[in-house]
Amino acid sequence: MITIADRIAGVEEYYFSKKLREIAQLRSQGKDVINLGIGSPDLKPADSVIKALNNTSEQDNVHGYQSYKGIPALRGAFADWYKKYYQVDLNPETEILPLIGSKEGIMHISMTYLNPGDEVLVPNPGYPAYAAAANLTGASCRYYNLSDEQGWLPDLEALEGTDLNKVKLMWVNYPNMPTGTSASTALFEQLKAFGERNKILICNDNPYSFILNDEPLSMLSAGLSDYILELNSLSKSHNMAGWRVGMIAAKEQHINNILTFKSNMDSGMFLGIQAAAIEALKLGKDWYDSIDKIYKERRAVVWQIMDTLDCKYDKNQVGMFVWAKIPESIADVDVMINEILYQADVFITPGFIFGDQGKRYIRISLCAPVATFEKALKRIEQIKNK
Numbered sequence: 369m370i371t372i373a374d375r376i377a378g379v380e381e382y383y384f385s386k387k388l389r390e391i392a393q394l395r396s397q398g399k400d401v402i403n404l405g406i407g408s409p410d411l412k413p414a415d416s417v418i419k420a421l422n423n424t425s426e427q428d429n430v431h432g433y434q435s436y437k438g439i440p441a442l443r444g445a446f447a448d449w450y451k452k453y454y455q456v457d458l459n460p461e462t463e464i465l466p467l468i469g470s471k472e473g474i475m476h477i478s479m480t481y482l483n484p485g486d487e488v489l490v491p492n493p494g495y496p497a498y499a500a501a502a503n504l505t506g507a508s509c510r511y512y513n514l515s516d517e518q519g520w521l522p523d524l525e526a527l528e529g530t531d532l533n534k535v536k537l538m539w540v541n542y543p544n545m546p547t548g549t550s551a552s553t554a555l556f557e558q559l560k561a562f563g564e565r566n567k568i569l570i571c572n573d574n575p576y577s578f579i580l581n582d583e584p585l586s587m588l589s590a591g592l593s594d595y596i597l598e599l600n601s602l603s604k605s606h607n608m609a610g611w612r613v614g615m616i617a618a619k620e621q622h623i624n625n626i627l628t629f630k631s632n633m634d635s636g637m638f639l640g641i642q643a644a645a646i647e648a649l650k651l652g653k654d655w656y657d658s659i660d661k662i663y664k665e666r667r668a669v670v671w672q673i674m675d676t677l678d679c680k681y682d683k684n685q686v687g688m689f690v691w692a693k694i695p696e697s698i699a700d701v702d703v704m705i706n707e708i709l710y711q712a713d714v715f716i717t718p719g720f721i722f723g724d725q726g727k728r729y730i731r732i733s734l735c736a737p738v739a740t741f742e743k744a745l746k747r748i749e750q751i752k753n754k
Contacts, residue, residue: 375504383496383721391715401709402744404670405717407545407688407733409607411662413644414651417606421644434636436627438466442642445649446600446615453578454586462620463592465627466645468637470575470601470614473626475501477571477597477616480629481537482507489538491522493546493722493729495573498539510535513725516693520549524562537569538562540587543576546722546731548685551577551585559587563595575601575614578656580663581686592619604688605656606648613637613645663688666734669741673732676748677704688734691719701727712747 384406391401412418424430437443443460450456458464467473474497482488484506490498492511499509512527514520522540540559542551556572563570572587577600587598597618603609616626670690674681679692698704705718717733719726 375506387715394709394713399713402714402736402740402747404732404736404741404744405715406735407604408609408735409604409688410735410737411607411659413607413611413648414655416651417608417644417648420647421640424640424643430639434639434642436631436634436636438637439639439642442466442646445646446617449649450586450588450617453584454589456586456588456617458588458617459620463617463623465616465618465623465630466637466642467599467614467616467630468634469603469612470573470599470616471497472612472630472634473599473614473616474498474573475504476626476630476633477537477599478502478505478507480626481569485534486536487534489527489535489568491539491541491544492724493719493726494539495541495545496721498573502537507536508534511723514544514547515725520544520547521555522559524558528562528566532566532568535566535568537571539571539573541573542585542587543574543579543581543686545576545687546689546717546719546726546729547691548682548687548689550581550583550684550686551587553585553589556585556587556590560590560593560596564593567595569595569597571597571599573599575599575604576687578605578659579686579688580660580667586617588617594619594621597622602645602648605659606651607659608645608648611641611644613641613648663734665738666736666741669738669745670732670734673741673745673748676745676752677730679730690732690734691729692731693729701730705730708748708751711751712744714744714747 391403394401443464446464447458447460450458478501482505486507487510488502488507490509490511492513502509512522559570577584587596597616599616601614674692678695681690681692694701694704701718701720705716709715717731719729719731
């Protein structure tokens with residue numbers, strides 16, 4: 369057999385990829401497993417979005433290759449969206465790069481800027497893709513701990529007390545996943561100043577700013593900088609996860625640098641999806657309010673599940689998950705998760721997949737109907753009452 373490249377030898381298969389196979393195996397055995405683990409929106413996009421896709425797809429001469437930078441109308445729609453909801457002015461010609469999903473952007477940024485020997489500041493707990501992308505470039509991860517005691521915010525003063533000479537890039541994610549911690553203007557200003565003082569590129573991954581959050585914020589509201597990038601996405605805010613529409617916002621030189629790598633990786637986004645994304649970006653506050661109403665109803669039942677499991681959680685969390693601390697009486701969250709899976713046929717995400725700072729936590733996604741959460745609640749109550 370041909371051996372795999374060294375760059376992938378230290379990268380593990382994504383946890384959910386493995387767990388979904390396990391769930392599929394249980395279902396093949398007749399188990400009705402309820403999956404409350406993954407944040408994949410179960411609701412559809414707005415009707416106008418679907419109509420735009422259909423109308424464009426039926427036209428001639430729209431099925432060929434598209435621009436690597438997206439059509440001007442899409443970049444303009446992203447710029448209008450940022451101005452309307454984040455109060456951020458962006459030049460659609462030079463400061464916006466559409467992506468085939470923002471997860472693609474994590475890899476593009478990493479491949480554009482990181483060399484072997486560079487260091488990357490990665491949050492713990494945090495989205496596993498940040499570390500995976502860094503490892504694939506040959507860079508080294510330096511995890512910075514987030515904790516409940518610190519409000520799940522980075523301790524920038526403590527970081528500056530360490531040697532940062534090799535650090536080239538820092539991943540942040542506010543509103544935060546998995547903890548649900550809100551963004552704030554003060555935090556973004558502090559991060560911008562930290563990046564500029566230490567010549568570290570601060571990358572904010574921002575797909576959750578509209579979910580159960582009355583005040584969407586962008587890191588770019590602190591002002592564009594040579595040391596700031598922001599990723600955004602329509603996956604969560606517009607129920608378009610499978611459509612793969614994201615973006616990078618940054619100063620022109622960053623956009624040009626990343627485009628150099630991206631243009632060697634894909635051939636642009638299908639025009640029908642770009643037309644649909646433009647319609648999505650035109651939606652008003654009533655769209656976001658309607659989605660939040662549904663998520664609030666679901667969250668109320670998820671809180672009941674967490675109460676049944678004797679977990680502690682903050683009701684001020686935002687985003688499409690509930691993050692909760694397991695009781696002290698439970699020694700191992702993995703044992704707890706598997707007991708719920710194999711006894712109640714309910715899958716809940718263990719917090720340790722986001723780093724060892726999550727080893728005493730669990731996370732439930734809000735991406736299921738209320739009836740499904742109520743069904744899961746009854747099953748969990750049954751095993752708890754045995």
